Amino acid sequence: MTEDDDIMNRLDAVNKTRPNLPDGLMARVLADATAAQLALNPQPNVVAFAHPRPALGWLASAAIAASALFGIALGYSGPDILGNFSGIAEIVVGSSTALPSGIDELGALNAFLAEG
């Protein structure tokens, strides 16, 4: 028997059982697989947060600034300033600046109630 035959025999006879996998290796490999799969197939229910459209952002900022300036002016001048803006009083306070009209309406209501 030659040395080469000896070595061949020993290599053939040697225990070829594969080592057991260490604890946790399979779990780590499967976690990598899940991450790779998610990267390949993003879930449809995962959505990105939508940023507001820039044009609307500017518009909103301008409206807030205008409201603030108008509020300051109203504070300094009182409600009389509303008379300078035709129709704005109805928008701001929800009633007309023509004070007597309310009295007429109240008188008509009282007359109606008195007649039964």
Next chain:
Amino acid sequence: MQPAKDHTAIQDDDALLAAFATGAPDAARQLAATHLPRVYAVALRMLGNQAEAEDVAQDAMLRLWNIAPKWEPGRAQLGTWLYRVTSNLATDRLRSRNQSRPAKDGAMEALEDMTPGVEQQMMHTERDNALHRAIDRLPARQKLAITLRHFEELSQPETAVAMDTTIEAVESLLARGRRALAAMLQPDLHQNRTALKARVK
């Protein structure tokens, strides 16, 4: 390995990999159950160190997951491709280990690093133990050729594909590896021959 079996294995692996790429939940588990033990065994035999072998095995499988959508069915055998990736990763580790610790005997150190459980699993007898130690001292390419041919029981053409080389080069590596093993184990072999002669007489 039977050719028909190989063909089925290729089809199964290709189908599983395609299923994995489209998001099938169980495909990764089946692929890992088939290939991870082989990948880990080669890495452990190459490196002789459990922690490093785990890293290499995990890295090799990660490359498989990442290549899944680009995999061309029937072009290569998945098992052989994985052996190649694993052996390249293990060889890189051996190189960097040799560069960082050139004065030390990496092979012996690696054996000392092995946990008793793994060592017991891999080396059942004292004879096996001596052989494993000798294999671990071989140059990386010879060690890989011996591991793939004699432990993973690949054919020479499969070993050549896994090592990205020719069949002739594999034959040469195996022959040189066996000669080196014989030289390292000479006292042991001499003892065996003497015992055999005594038994014949």
